[in-house]
Amino acid sequence: MTSLILILISALFFNGIIGRVKSISAGRKGPGVMQPIKDVIRLFHKGAVYSDVTGPVFKLAPAVYLASVLIACLCVPFGNKPGLISFNGDFVFFAYALALGKFFCIIGALDTGSSFEGMGASREATYSMLAEPAFFLIMGSLALMTGNTSFQDIFAELHPSSPMSWALAVIAAFVFLILAMVENSRMPVDDPKTHLELTMIHEVMVLDNSGIDLGLIFVTGYLKFAMYAALIANLFIGSIPVGFGIPVFFVIQFACAVIIGLNESFTARYRMNHNPQFIFTLACIALLAVFGVMLMSGQLV
Amino acid sequence: MPMNNNILHISNGSRVKVAEIPVLGYDGFRATTLELMSDKARHCVSYFAYPCGEGLRLMMCIADDNAHDILVFACDVEKGAKLASAASECLALERYEREIHENWGLEFEGHPWYKPVRDFMPKKYKFFQMEGEELHEVGVGPVHAGVIEPGHFRFICNGEDVLHLEIQLGWQHRGTEHLMLEKKRLIERVLLAEGIAGDTSVSHSTAFATVWESLCGFKPSEEVLWARTLAAELERMANHTGDLGAICGDVAYQLGAAVYGRLRTPIVNFSQRWCGNRLGKGNVRPAYAPYAFTEELKQQLLSDLAAYERDFLEMCDKVQHFPSVLSRLDRTGVVSTEQAESIGAVGMAAKCAGICRDTRASHPYGVYGSLDVQPVVKNTGDVLARTELRIDEVKQSLAIVRSLLEKMPSFDGASAGSASGSVRSASGSVRSAGSPAGESFAIALTEGWRGEICHCAITGADGELVAYKIKDPSFHNWMALALAVRGNEISDFPICNKSFNLSYCGHDL
Numbered sequence: 001m002t003s004l005i006l007i008l009i010s011a012l013f014f015n016g017i018i019g020r021v022k023s024i025s026a027g028r029k030g031p032g033v034m035q036p037i038k039d040v041i042r043l044f045h046k047g048a049v050y051s052d053v054t055g056p057v058f059k060l061a062p063a064v065y066l067a068s069v070l071i072a073c074l075c076v077p078f079g080n081k082p083g084l085i086s087f088n089g090d091f092v093f094f095a096y097a098l099a100l101g102k103f104f105c106i107i108g109a110l111d112t113g114s115s116f117e118g119m120g121a122s123r124e125a126t127y128s129m130l131a132e133p134a135f136f137l138i139m140g141s142l143a144l145m146t147g148n149t150s151f152q153d154i155f156a157e158l159h160p161s162s163p164m165s166w167a168l169a170v171i172a173a174f175v176f177l178i179l180a181m182v183e184n185s186r187m188p189v190d191d192p193k194t195h196l197e198l199t200m201i202h203e204v205m206v207l208d209n210s211g212i213d214l215g216l217i218f219v220t221g222y223l224k225f226a227m228y229a230a231l232i233a234n235l236f237i238g239s240i241p242v243g244f245g246i247p248v249f250f251v252i253q254f255a256c257a258v259i260i261g262l263n264e265s266f267t268a269r270y271r272m273n274h275n276p277q278f279i280f281t282l283a284c285i286a287l288l289a290v291f292g293v294m295l296m297s298g299q300l301v
Numbered sequence: 302m303p304m305n306n307n308i309l310h311i312s313n314g315s316r317v318k319v320a321e322i323p324v325l326g327y328d329g330f331r332a333t334t335l336e337l338m339s340d341k342a343r344h345c346v347s348y349f350a351y352p353c354g355e356g357l358r359l360m361m362c363i364a365d366d367n368a369h370d371i372l373v374f375a376c377d378v379e380k381g382a383k384l385a386s387a388a389s390e391c392l393a394l395e396r397y398e399r400e401i402h403e404n405w406g407l408e409f410e411g412h413p414w415y416k417p418v419r420d421f422m423p424k425k426y427k428f429f430q431m432e433g434e435e436l437h438e439v440g441v442g443p444v445h446a447g448v449i450e451p452g453h454f455r456f457i458c459n460g461e462d463v464l465h466l467e468i469q470l471g472w473q474h475r476g477t478e479h480l481m482l483e484k485k486r487l488i489e490r491v492l493l494a495e496g497i498a499g500d501t502s503v504s505h506s507t508a509f510a511t512v513w514e515s516l517c518g519f520k521p522s523e524e525v526l527w528a529r530t531l532a533a534e535l536e537r538m539a540n541h542t543g544d545l546g547a548i549c550g551d552v553a554y555q556l557g558a559a560v561y562g563r564l565r566t567p568i569v570n571f572s573q574r575w576c577g578n579r580l581g582k583g584n585v586r587p588a589y590a591p592y593a594f595t596e597e598l599k600q601q602l603l604s605d606l607a608a609y610e611r612d613f614l615e616m617c618d619k620v621q622h623f624p625s626v627l628s629r630l631d632r633t634g635v636v637s638t639e640q641a642e643s644i645g646a647v648g649m650a651a652k653c654a655g656i657c658r659d660t661r662a663s664h665p666y667g668v669y670g671s672l673d674v675q676p677v678v679k680n681t682g683d684v685l686a687r688t689e690l691r692i693d694e695v696k697q698s699l700a701i702v703r704s705l706l707e708k709m710p711s712f713d714g715a716s717a718g719s720a721s722g723s724v725r726s727a728s729g730s731v732r733s734a735g736s737p738a739g740e741s742f743a744i745a746l747t748e749g750w751r752g753e754i755c756h757c758a759i760t761g762a763d764g765e766l767v768a769y770k771i772k773d774p775s776f777h778n779w780m781a782l783a784l785a786v787r788g789n790e791i792s793d794f795p796i797c798n799k800s801f802n803l804s805y806c807g808h809d810l
Contacts, residue, residue: 115437115438115440119791188553193553194795195446195447196795198792198795199792199793267554269553270625270629271628271629271792271793
């Protein structure tokens, strides 16, 4: 329960902080930290427009998308305190709950029959597919090291053990952070600021969504960011008392948002055909982590 | 070349009697055109038809970059005549022939692609199609996501790769050439010329003013030419800087977008200070310089440029050495030299493909003759080349502006406004070029920031305009964009498009 509440709180600010970092580093005044939430509130006051060619799937998709991410958030523990859903192998459930949402988002986009949305859907499907091995490999290495298969047990065990677990935590944090950028279609894979449909990945997929549906998709995006950052935070707060854990949690959330903001301010995005390579690199790093753990624990030789 | 005896050689900005222009039979006209165009130093700057007596007269203007003159010859044809296409052998003429066909109903037999130029009927016209299970079409526009002009882009893609792009324009057609004839007051015509492409208003209005002055037999004073040249270079700097920002924006390089966006402002603000308009509208008028350039403005400009140059050079150094930006620009959207030559590309599209084609050097006007401008030429023809060309041209413009300021002429009462220069000159000091001579033909080429601009005018017996032809560099260069994106990823189209930054309204007129 703690983790869910904390994720919800940090989701309120996460994208706003990214926006602030970007506007400050560009020397602009920029919108306030609460602007993303204000946008969503504005959208919730609007009706939605549906194209004649779309069916029920299109209307259902945003709600399923949000629900899937909420369910995934329920699996996230807070250090050694379990999330609302916790069982052995829950990280597999976590990954496929997210995949279900993405699946609906994709078929919702295909439902519009627009060539733009088809293009976006195909890109999003490709990149999520490529990102999946990275997630499982890094979770696998954590599971291998701790000998547990649920989020809560893994994170509880991770921290106190050895310098090795610190090293692994840092690698995992890096992989999760990049995964968060890929899954949220941020730089360097996608450019959330662009108005050019042909270069978009996520935005072009939700072009036909409007009003409350678009609001739901935005909220889902904010939640996803906070959720991944919460996973990163969990790597470091395993055994810290809750009183210390909560500030550390928010510091890590804040740091993640700032890193993403700085990255978006000072680099250019990748060419589309470099993206698969980049995402595969993540899987390779995760694979190294797996081998490292196997080597250290003597399971390889 | 023996045929050259039949052809009139004139220099940029000059006037001739219509009767002096040799009129050939169509076969001779076509053969001469093809023979002249076979030399790479020559390109067609204008080819148009206008009503002459009962029939139509085709007017061909070919610029010779080596001889620094323009070759002019004509041909009389009947209305609705069926002619052998010259474009079937010289692709650079294809758009001119389509335009003539569309405007005057002449048929060009054997034309490679009879596609509408501006008169587009969505129901009647069938876009180019390709068959294949794995191919799909993506249509973009005419309404776009950004606040830009309308144009329709039809891609045929294999997955992410673009096989073919067809560009359909015409939504901005305002009938500018017709309005030029219809509007009788000079001020209306100047305003029309400024509005041909709003971002190139200085170069277009300079071309108009040059044509008008030469029709009137008026020779503008040195300070008028000086002011136009300065305004044109400032326009070039402002637009190139803005484009660099937009290119950075398209590759999501926020720092570049923010810095270049900011750097454009002092340049356009200086224009505002000088002539009351950020885009230099109102700064060029036939026969006189409406806004004096004072010592005070000179000091202002020098200090603006010093501040601009420092930041500009620093930012360019970053962009030109930043791997993540370079990986997006390098080898993206390549236009080969052969392609650029065959479509008759001008301006940036040509200069980046290794073609040295710059009106400032080959057909100098204003005070460019005394400046010895060396065109910047790049050989790779990709987006990076067009980015670096802009950077180099801005550096060149900085040098030109500084050397112009050193030779600043004095703006005496005759052409000057008030001391601050920001107030329109008193009516007593406005000078007129006089009235145009009858039965005359005048042509002016200028090098706008996009490339070569050509204005041609023909007067009737009473000195009234009977034809006015405008050619913006975008007229040819849209084809360069269509060729550039072939074989690229569709997601790279925006960056290719931005690297050309062509004008929709300049094409559509």
